[in-house]
Amino acid sequence: MRTVPGLSGQFANQTNLKNIKMAYKITDDCVACGTCMGECPTGAISEGDIYKIDPNVCIDCGTCADACPMGAIVAGE
Numbered sequence: 022m023r024t025v026p027g028l029s030g031q032f033a034n035q036t037n038l039k040n041i042k043m044a045y046k047i048t049d050d051c052v053a054c055g056t057c058m059g060e061c062p063t064g065a066i067s068e069g070d071i072y073k074i075d076p077n078v079c080i081d082c083g084t085c086a087d088a089c090p091m092g093a094i095v096a097g098e
Contacts, residue, residue: 044081047072050093060088 047057051071058066065078066085074085074094086094 044096045074045079045083045086045094046097047074048093048095050091051089052091052093054090056088056090057085057094060084 047066049071053068053070053072055068055072057072058064058068061084062082063078063080065075065080067073067075086096
């Protein structure tokens with residue numbers, strides 16, 4: 022169990038996040054610059070050829086999408 026600094030209520034305890042649907046996804050427009058990783062408050066983004074968002078860790082805050090210079094992070098379904 023991990024507490025996420027700066028969050029309160031249902032999002033404060035990461036064990037509660039597993040039932041929340043991930044609202045963001047990283048598209049093929051990603052150039053793997055790493056900007057989003059440094060901005061994610063929960064560390065939900067992992068590095069690779071194409072970066073990925075872990076749906077079990079993502080809290081649907083949108084910080085990554087706001088930070089992406091390529092606009093490669095979009096709201097999912």
